[in-house]
Amino acid sequence: MRIGELAALLGVSTRTVRHYHHQGVLPEPPRLANGYREYGMRDAVALARVRRLVELGLSLDEARDVIDDDRSRALPEILAEIDADLAAQEREIRLKRARLAEVLQRAEDGSLGLDDTASPDLLAFLRIIDVPASRAAAWDRDLLVLMDSVPGAGDRGRVLAMFDGLATDPDTRARGHEFYRGLDELAEAEPGDPRVGPLAEVLADYSMEHVLADLGPGARWDPEMVEPFLDGLAPAQAEVVRRAIRLIAARVRSW
Amino acid sequence: MRIGELAALLGVSTRTVRHYHHQGVLPEPPRLANGYREYGMRDAVALARVRRLVELGLSLDEARDVIDDDRSRALPEILAEIDADLAAQEREIRLKRARLAEVLQRAEDGSLGLDDTASPDLLAFLRIIDVPASRAAAWDRDLLVLMDSVPGAGDRGRVLAMFDGLATDPDTRARGHEFYRGLDELAEAEPGDPRVGPLAEVLADYSMEHVLADLGPGARWDPEMVEPFLDGLAPAQAEVVRRAIRLIAARVRSW
DNA sequence: TTTGACCCTGACGCCACGTCAACGTCATAA
DNA sequence: TTATGACGTTGACGTGGCGTCAGGGTCAAA
Numbered sequence: 001m002r003i004g005e006l007a008a009l010l011g012v013s014t015r016t017v018r019h020y021h022h023q024g025v026l027p028e029p030p031r032l033a034n035g036y037r038e039y040g041m042r043d044a045v046a047l048a049r050v051r052r053l054v055e056l057g058l059s060l061d062e063a064r065d066v067i068d069d070d071r072s073r074a075l076p077e078i079l080a081e082i083d084a085d086l087a088a089q090e091r092e093i094r095l096k097r098a099r100l101a102e103v104l105q106r107a108e109d110g111s112l113g114l115d116d117t118a119s120p121d122l123l124a125f126l127r128i129i130d131v132p133a134s135r136a137a138a139w140d141r142d143l144l145v146l147m148d149s150v151p152g153a154g155d156r157g158r159v160l161a162m163f164d165g166l167a168t169d170p171d172t173r174a175r176g177h178e179f180y181r182g183l184d185e186l187a188e189a190e191p192g193d194p195r196v197g198p199l200a201e202v203l204a205d206y207s208m209e210h211v212l213a214d215l216g217p218g219a220r221w222d223p224e225m226v227e228p229f230l231d232g233l234a235p236a237q238a239e240v241v242r243r244a245i246r247l248i249a250a251r252v253r254s255w
Numbered sequence: 256m257r258i259g260e261l262a263a264l265l266g267v268s269t270r271t272v273r274h275y276h277h278q279g280v281l282p283e284p285p286r287l288a289n290g291y292r293e294y295g296m297r298d299a300v301a302l303a304r305v306r307r308l309v310e311l312g313l314s315l316d317e318a319r320d321v322i323d324d325d326r327s328r329a330l331p332e333i334l335a336e337i338d339a340d341l342a343a344q345e346r347e348i349r350l351k352r353a354r355l356a357e358v359l360q361r362a363e364d365g366s367l368g369l370d371d372t373a374s375p376d377l378l379a380f381l382r383i384i385d386v387p388a389s390r391a392a393a394w395d396r397d398l399l400v401l402m403d404s405v406p407g408a409g410d411r412g413r414v415l416a417m418f419d420g421l422a423t424d425p426d427t428r429a430r431g432h433e434f435y436r437g438l439d440e441l442a443e444a445e446p447g448d449p450r451v452g453p454l455a456e457v458l459a460d461y462s463m464e465h466v467l468a469d470l471g472p473g474a475r476w477d478p479e480m481v482e483p484f485l486d487g488l489a490p491a492q493a494e495v496v497r498r499a500i501r502l503i504a505a506r507v508r509s510w
Numbered sequence: 511t512t513t514g515a516c517c518c519t520g521a522c523g524c525c526a527c528g529t530c531a532a533c534g535t536c537a538t539a540a
Numbered sequence: 541t542t543a544t545g546a547c548g549t550t551g552a553c554g555t556g557g558c559g560t561c562a563g564g565g566t567c568a569a570a
Contacts, residue, residue, distance in 0.1 A: 001483075015559065015560085016557085034565080041398065045397040056351070083355045083356075086351055090352075094345070096311070097341050100334055100337065146296070228296055231296055231297050232296060258547095268528080270527065271527065274527055278526090289534080289535060292548085314525080315525085
């Protein structure tokens, strides 16, 4: 037989056979005068052995050890290990599919955006600040999703409590939407825009009302603290947040 | 943030972050004067997005498309495809584990050899010609295993029928074992060894008795036919088979 | 003589990074 | 002041089981 016949016989590619030669898992047969490999049934048997081992999940190295009768590890031991490995893979696949099913389920409810791949218990909060077409609200959503996926990237409980206020009171929620729209209008504005001051007061009022009670009087209202979280906002928008923090700090001190 | 902080924040390696930059799935942040990358929360959010998509099973290319809002393929479509793929993997793993369980089960019964990884219905026949320490019997076993795993590599039904004769009749079986032992003794012998002739007659008798009835008088008994299957035997052993074939052919003609 | 179906070796591609190597930077301790 | 050690930088190779060229040679049939 030549290599093509052998490969066809075993249902593999010629590349596979040559690869097995190169890996030393299948001995090189004698060559004809023209350099072609000449195979016999002996080689077919050897190749069949390799294939059965490989199809059971052994690596080529392991298959070579088994075939060479390398006593370093017995076949049952290897097979048991492979089975454990497959079991682990199966669990992972099931987990993945479960998560995928969740995401796909939500995809049928509404339109599936990037953030809708977040964990389910966060979704309720995300819907609350789902102000359509608002870049500023989108940024807050992103931050929430980040905090959801990262332990320690901010104080999740407190932040969620803040948005929780938006959820429970329809009136407050409407005010929140209004706030985000106002923030959106500042996307192209200068930090000194006259709309910045009033909007900062709105934010300060809201925060005092809904967050301060939870935090207690000892809370830090340090402008530095929020600075890292502002780099996704436009200059004027960031300025709103900074002024709001300063307003709150001042009010807290004189309280 | 510097790259180490960002990576730790998201629970990935710095190599992963740099890889994402290189693949264009995460934008390069500005550099400090010393060349260090300087990240903000914007980048953390972007990285979190990538990670969620990747953990759902998207490739980096797909993740890039989704993030860049490439409308070529919608996210649900991709996710559905991934799920189908995972389902296929799960089926394959289950199949593999089932086969592994079979093999491991048999491993508990007797010692687990290479050929015991063959299909179960072949095992009955393999046990029949399990003449301990017989290289010649091992070769026949190998050929059977090969025929089992390969459609068209010989006439399986007829060959199995031949060994079936060995199975059903204890007396015949004993003769078979005797034959293999005789064949083993010829491992180092010359093709002209005096033991070759008698052993060829034993084989011819056996074949006439058990195989000929099944094949019918039209069967070819061409010495060429079996030649490819003899390359795993020693010269004297192969000679036994050749002479047996010639004996049978002669008897069939004069029949 | 020309196809076309084979064969040969060698090398790169895949996928998502891990892991050096060889180097610069920077804060802190001796 | 220097030495140490923990960071950062780019670049290149390794992983596994082959697929897929590229650039040749061989050989039987038309």
